[in-house]
Amino acid sequence: MRTRDENKELAIRQKAMEMIVKVGFDGLSMQKLAKAADVSPATIYIYFKDRDDLIVQLWKSEMEKMAKASLEGFDPEMSFEEGLRLQWMNRARFCMENQQSTYFMEQVRHSPYDILCQKKMDKSFLQAMESFVHNAIKRKELMPLPLEVYWSVAYSPLYQLVRMHMLGKGMMGGAEKFVLNEKIMNQTLQLVVKALKP
Amino acid sequence: MKTTLTPTAVMIFKTNIETEQDLNKIARILKSERNILRWNVDREDIDRVLRIESENMNRTEIQQKVEHAGFICEELAD
Numbered sequence: 001m002r003t004r005d006e007n008k009e010l011a012i013r014q015k016a017m018e019m020i021v022k023v024g025f026d027g028l029s030m031q032k033l034a035k036a037a038d039v040s041p042a043t044i045y046i047y048f049k050d051r052d053d054l055i056v057q058l059w060k061s062e063m064e065k066m067a068k069a070s071l072e073g074f075d076p077e078m079s080f081e082e083g084l085r086l087q088w089m090n091r092a093r094f095c096m097e098n099q100q101s102t103y104f105m106e107q108v109r110h111s112p113y114d115i116l117c118q119k120k121m122d123k124s125f126l127q128a129m130e131s132f133v134h135n136a137i138k139r140k141e142l143m144p145l146p147l148e149v150y151w152s153v154a155y156s157p158l159y160q161l162v163r164m165h166m167l168g169k170g171m172m173g174g175a176e177k178f179v180l181n182e183k184i185m186n187q188t189l190q191l192v193v194k195a196l197k198p
Numbered sequence: 199m200k201t202t203l204t205p206t207a208v209m210i211f212k213t214n215i216e217t218e219q220d221l222n223k224i225a226r227i228l229k230s231e232r233n234i235l236r237w238n239v240d241r242e243d244i245d246r247v248l249r250i251e252s253e254n255m256n257r258t259e260i261q262q263k264v265e266h267a268g269f270i271c272e273e274l275a276d
Contacts, residue, residue, distance in 0.1 A: 030243050042210040042274035045249050050240040 009047050012037045013058055021103045025055065025111060052116070059108050059117040062101045067125035069094040076128050080136035081193050088158050088189055092180065095162045102166070143198045153195055157188050206235060209257055210274045212245040213264065220269070224248075227267055231255070245274065 015037040019028045030051060034041040048054040070090045074083065095102040108117055133150065136142035145153075161180045164170055170178030215224055221239060228237050228250075236251040248271065250260055257273055264271035 030240070030247075031245075040274070040276050041243070041245065041247070042276050045210045045240070045247055045274070046208045049238050049249055050247075051242060 008037075008039055008043060012039060012044055012047065013061070016054055016058055017062075017100055017104050020055070020058075020107060021100055025107070025113070028055075030054075052113070055108070055113050056116050056120065059105065059113065060120045062098075062105055063117070063120070064122055065098070065101065066091075066094055066105070067122040071125060071128055074128065074132075076132040076135060078132070080132075080139070080141035080196075081189075083132050083136070084154060084193065085186075085189055087155075088185060091155075092158060092162055092185065095159075096165065096180075099166055102162075140198055142196050145196075150196070154192060157192055158185070161185070161188060206251050206253055207255075209250045209252065209260060211248040211250075211261070211264070212270070212272045212274050213239065213248045214270045215239045215246050215248065216241060223267055224264065224269065227263055231263070247274065 012033065016028060016033055019033060019036060028051060030041050030044050033054075034044055037044075044054070048057060070087060072090055074086050074090070076083070078086065108114055133142065137144050142150075161184065164178045165180035168177055170176055215221060221241070224239065228234055233255045234250055234252050238249055240247040240249070248264065252260075261271045261273070
């Protein structure tokens with residue numbers, strides 16, 4: 001009788017993410033992963049059906065961690081500026097403290113796995129974000145916009161700054177180190193809030 | 199205290215189920231088996247791993263069925 005061993009499962013997940021970030025999806029095989037995580041291939045198959053299942057499950061658990069971090073202290077009734085600031089802070093902190101996870105999620109985003117993964121998106125997270133936006137529109141703090149436009153203005157600047165922070169270099173050919181601090185984040189946030197006001 | 203329900207056993211086998219045709223053949227056999235909750239073959243893996251979740255079938259029963267269909271079926275050890 002095989003039983004689940006949480007420590008083993010955790011080790012497998014950790015190693016798989018490391019391998020994907022280092023060598024990409026094609027570099028990951030169950031055999032190589034077994035060697036790296038110091039378990040037998042059979043052990044991996046107890047937890048995961050195949051490589052695709054492993055990748056999707058891995059994404060799901062990382063996404064849940066991200067969603068949890070982003071909702072910390074958050075209330076969809078918050079004013080738009082206050083709520084968006086908290087989202088920026090929470091998300092930036094999560095990305096910086098979990099760089100491996102951030103790189104992994106980014107890789108999924110640009111891969112065929114994205115379609116499979118998006119179906120498993122945390123519903124409560126989506127609901128919170130949706131009602132936050134609707135409340136802000138009702139209070140006339142936010143312009144009604146197509147979702148893609150809203151997201152691109154509201155969050156893309158943050159993720160771009162986080163990316164540059166993680167790379168450790170800015171736009172000057174990488175000559176000067178770029179650090180995303182609270183001052184820069186607030187400065188950018190002010191512009192975003194201004195742009196989204198009706 | 200752990201759950202008292204019958205736990206689902208996951209059984210892992212090394213096989214030579216390689217082609218789409220092989221897969222169809224094995225599917226016909228496993229689909230008719232009421233005691234199998236879930237199954238799949240990872241044909242991308244070098245061991246063509248057959249993974250079976252069942253509540254009350256044992257390893258030998260499954261092995262016999264797969265072998266009877268003309269495939270290799272060896273238990274992959276932990």
